Amino acid sequence: SATRPRPRRVLVPFPHLYNRDSGGAVGNVSRALCLRRGSGAPAPSPGATVFALSSGQGRCGVAVIRASGPASGDALRILTAPRALPAARTASLRLLSDPRSGEPLDRALVLWFPGPRSFTGEDCVEFHVHGGPAVVSGVLQALGSVPGLRPAEAGEFTRRAFAHGKLNLTEVEGLADLIHAETEAQRRQALRQLDGELGQLCRSWAGTLTKALAHVEAYIDFGEDDNLEEGVLEQADVEVRELEVALGAHLRDARRGQRLRSGAHVVVTGPPNAGKSSLVNLLSRKPVSIVSPEPGTTRDVLETAVDLAGFPVLLSDTAGLREGAGPVEQEGVRRPGRGGLEQADIIVAMLDASDLASPSSRDFLDTVVATVGARSPREGGQRLVLVLNKSDLLPAEGPRPGPGLPPSLLLSCLTGDGLHGLLEALRKELAAVCGDPSTGSPLLTRERHRHHLKACLDALGHYKQSKDLALAAEALRVARGHLTCLTGGGGTEEVLDIIFRDFCVGK
Ligand SMILES: Nc1nc2c(ncn2[C@@H]2O[C@H](COP(=O)(O)OP(=O)(O)OP(=O)(O)O)[C@@H](O)[C@H]2O)c(=O)[nH]1
Ligand SMILES: [K+]
């Protein structure tokens, strides 16, 4: 673009590239500017070999104990003496004995993974032992007695894998999420992230910036030469503009990936005795809320985590809204806070189908339903599912209730009639709120991702505004740095600590 005046003389931010004798082609400049590969994680303490129970605690059929580090092979040899190391990556049956007493511990399957072809990139061994607590603790103690071995810290195996470039940071996060995934949709999202889709996207964006930077640097270095391609700066501007559009689209994801990771808020609200607690119990398949014929039974917000149609949901039961409740009570329900309407992604508004003309029903329709329904989700409004409960109380032959009402679903918590339809409606709303984790571009699952993309976008803004080419180049470098941080290049200790905190011992 012609917005930035081109200085005849410019600062040279890369003196080492300025020597034209060292090969003055743009290609060389781009090569020199190429991203340095590898992670910024600390190298694992040299010499340390760590071990841990990698399968769950408690009695089970088979338990898996892992060791990683240079002494892994020795440990395997010592516990299986007098046998030699088995063939690499092949399961072999071996008698394990305590090296101190010679006492047999278990007959186990052992696996030997010489580095770097292992999960951590180091020499690794796996012991698949019988899952009794005495066997497991016997083998762990035996390993502890081998010189150079110590118990692993939480997340230490994964951290080593990261340090050896086996996983990048977004993949590490995906692995943590996969371990914690409780619903199908969460599992799909975590697996995609573990597969590295988000990381690949970031790397391709970083590549674009490297190219743009190379163009700007080339202009700074050789701008007055005749042999420089026409329009290099314009090309960089075009690349930056395209990247801005892509980043913007990713940031406008309505936090779907984050919601899917931590759960969507679904709040059940309505007049007293509509059957809100009955529905919450039905959806969570356990009696979490007290149900009684007495209006005003539920007094506080009650939140439970449930799996609704494969999506993670935080489901809130709330106190019934009486008519003319007045601004104080109304404010109480709208107030942001635990389970309040304000923080709901989806509001299930429930009425007694046989009692639609009552003052409390009319009032609820005129206030809550009308207000929420007036704002579409596109404008940042909440999704509304209107449910008319107690359909079993309606005359069998009578007309459908509520002409003039917004679209609604008929339900009977008593008979289960209409539950299927309600679940389907909720599934659709949840898919809209959380996104479909199997299709489309990978979603941002953490605030950390959002932060770096925003910071990258800001830096691109500085690039466009800077009148000085050296400053423009610096802005591109800052922008690229944020993309690199996202996948863990140059990651600081604190970020790593936060991410690895999510792991358990043995992972
Ligand atoms: N006939 C019929 N009764 C129902 C149905 N659903 C709930 N009830 C009854 O309605 C009464 C109120 O149910 P709750 O689930 O406690 O209603 P609520 O909206 O949570 O009530 P509050 O917490 O007091 O506002 C109870 O006696 C339920 O057994 C239904 O589908 N049909
Ligand atoms: K009640």
Ligand SMILES: [Mg+2]
């Ligand atoms: Mg209740």
